[in-house]
Amino acid sequence: MKKQGLNPYLPSWEYIPDGEPYVFGDRVYVYGSHDRFNGHVFCLNDYVCWSAPVDDLSDWRYEGVIYKKTDDPLNPDGRMNLFAPDVTRGPDGRYYLYYVLDKVSVVSVAVCDTPAGKYEFYGYVHYADGQRLGEREGDEPQFDPGVLTEGDRTYLYTGFCAIGDRSRHGAMATVLGPDMLTIVEEPVFVAPSEPYSKGTGFEGHEFFEAPSIRKRGDTYYFVYSSIVMHELCYATSKSPTSGFVYQGVIISNNDLHIDTYKPAEKPMYYGGNNHGSIEKIGDQWYIFYHRHTNGTAYCRQGCIEPIVFREDGTIPQVEMTSCGPNGGPLVGQGEYPAYLACNLFCKDESLYTGGFGSGAWLDSRFPKITQDGKDGDEEVGYIANMTDSATAGFKYFHCQGIKKVKIKVRGYSRGVFEIKTAWDGPVLGEIPIQFANIWTEYSADIRIPDGVQALYFTYKGEGSASFASFTLE
Numbered sequence: 001m002k003k004q005g006l007n008p009y010l011p012s013w014e015y016i017p018d019g020e021p022y023v024f025g026d027r028v029y030v031y032g033s034h035d036r037f038n039g040h041v042f043c044l045n046d047y048v049c050w051s052a053p054v055d056d057l058s059d060w061r062y063e064g065v066i067y068k069k070t071d072d073p074l075n076p077d078g079r080m081n082l083f084a085p086d087v088t089r090g091p092d093g094r095y096y097l098y099y100v101l102d103k104v105s106v107v108s109v110a111v112c113d114t115p116a117g118k119y120e121f122y123g124y125v126h127y128a129d130g131q132r133l134g135e136r137e138g139d140e141p142q143f144d145p146g147v148l149t150e151g152d153r154t155y156l157y158t159g160f161c162a163i164g165d166r167s168r169h170g171a172m173a174t175v176l177g178p179d180m181l182t183i184v185e186e187p188v189f190v191a192p193s194e195p196y197s198k199g200t201g202f203e204g205h206e207f208f209e210a211p212s213i214r215k216r217g218d219t220y221y222f223v224y225s226s227i228v229m230h231e232l233c234y235a236t237s238k239s240p241t242s243g244f245v246y247q248g249v250i251i252s253n254n255d256l257h258i259d260t261y262k263p264a265e266k267p268m269y270y271g272g273n274n275h276g277s278i279e280k281i282g283d284q285w286y287i288f289y290h291r292h293t294n295g296t297a298y299c300r301q302g303c304i305e306p307i308v309f310r311e312d313g314t315i316p317q318v319e320m321t322s323c324g325p326n327g328g329p330l331v332g333q334g335e336y337p338a339y340l341a342c343n344l345f346c347k348d349e350s351l352y353t354g355g356f357g358s359g360a361w362l363d364s365r366f367p368k369i370t371q372d373g374k375d376g377d378e379e380v381g382y383i384a385n386m387t388d389s390a391t392a393g394f395k396y397f398h399c400q401g402i403k404k405v406k407i408k409v410r411g412y413s414r415g416v417f418e419i420k421t422a423w424d425g426p427v428l429g430e431i432p433i434q435f436a437n438i439w440t441e442y443s444a445d446i447r448i449p450d451g452v453q454a455l456y457f458t459y460k461g462e463g464s465a466s467f468a469s470f471t472l473e
Helices: none
Strands: 020-024 027-031 047-053 061-067 086-089 095-099 108-112 120-124 146-150 153-158 170-176 183-192 207-216 219-226 231-237 245-252 277-281 284-292 300-307 330-332 334-337 343-345 368-370 382-386 391-399 402-411 413-420 429-433 436-448 451-463 465-472
Touching: 020 086, 020 277, 020 284, 027 086, 061 095, 086 146, 095 146, 146 207, 153 183, 153 207, 170 207, 183 207, 183 219, 183 231, 207 277, 219 277, 245 284, 391 465, 402 413, 402 429, 413 436, 413 465, 436 465, 451 465
Parallel strands: 330 391
Antiparallel strands: 020 027, 027 047, 047 061, 086 095, 095 108, 108 120, 146 153, 153 170, 170 183, 207 219, 219 231, 231 245, 277 284, 284 300, 334 465, 343 391, 368 382, 382 465, 391 451, 402 436, 402 465, 413 429, 413 451, 429 436
16 A cells, blocks of 8 residues: 555654745755644754655655754753744755744844755844844834745745734734845835734734745735634735735634534634645645644644635635645555544533643543653654543545444543544444553444545543544455
8 A cells, every 4th residue: 555645744753833844856845843742832842854755745754953942142051942933045045044032032044055954053134234133122023934035035024913912013024135134125014913903804814923925926925823823824915025915714723614514613623823834845735734732732743735726816725634645535444543633522612722722721521632652752642531522533535345443442441432424423333442451452343435534433431541543444
């Protein structure tokens, strides 16, 4: 069986959120933050890079650490973390890494001769007089740099704007000269913050963070995280520094707004902050985004979905799936790990659109994707806390002649796993489970209809089960 593209697309023990994908040569490289499993805050690890051939998004290669948090002169003891970065190829052919440390408001830059080599600190974005962007009187705080180079000009997009904060006006665009550091056009606002959005068309989806920029044809696509956090929105313009018009949502990491398989406002996963961008890989465009795991906001994993453009250049919102980078449904046969669940929910939906993983979001009543071991251990993930009503959904599989379903489960639990092809559909069969200290396989004769199907596993019973995998035979 040919290796398949899966979501999350990196190993289940790797936590790379804020993904910025770029095709350089015949490979796609992904740059992002680097969360730590069981970390207490965002982005505790150094920057690493992963890459894949443009014609095979199932074959990801670890390129190693490309930049350490202590490489910045402002951070010799590593007390600050490396927040979401972006990379661009400069007019000199070298690769420039833009980032902001978590406690200062300046944009740092590192440089490398290759896309995924060891980057070296290069300098700080500054005005012509040498004063650093973000430190001049009247400057607004710099955050989440996104960059695009055209000729000898680099467009730098930054900003972080919480609801109600009138001191911040929106996403900023700043133009840099050929040295990749010196400002040649001072910041202008290209997308409004919430207090300044009336009459702009951005109402309800105002700029929050995560600016990213791409160009398709003669149109600039400004991708960003809105004030509701779980969605990646976009605006378009024919100019990189003005005239951006809000267009819509590309993806939500709890699938809100999508009504193709459930009510539009029903969340199907635990929402939280989102950050990513679009990129053309081969002949197909994709959206890179992240989801939250481990019952916290601090263990985020990268996912990919293919997108399409309407004739007018707009992008319809896409669903979260388990098969996104595969280019179509997965083979409906064999064993699949449970951490591929793109839907995960239980009867208590009150916190599904939550923010930063506090309070009951961490409660053991809620199912969560997690792993054994510590950060960096190459452990295969699984779903913990499958209590009564907890449902894990997987989309999509091309099924043919499936007559038996097996599951691997452990935990203090006694009940059944119901199997369905829709979250609210009829039960096709049940697999009884019992208490087990080790991963134990259970099975039942269950016929899955032929064709492209979603699969939903709902636990009904006592206690809490951990769910490792399922097998279709």
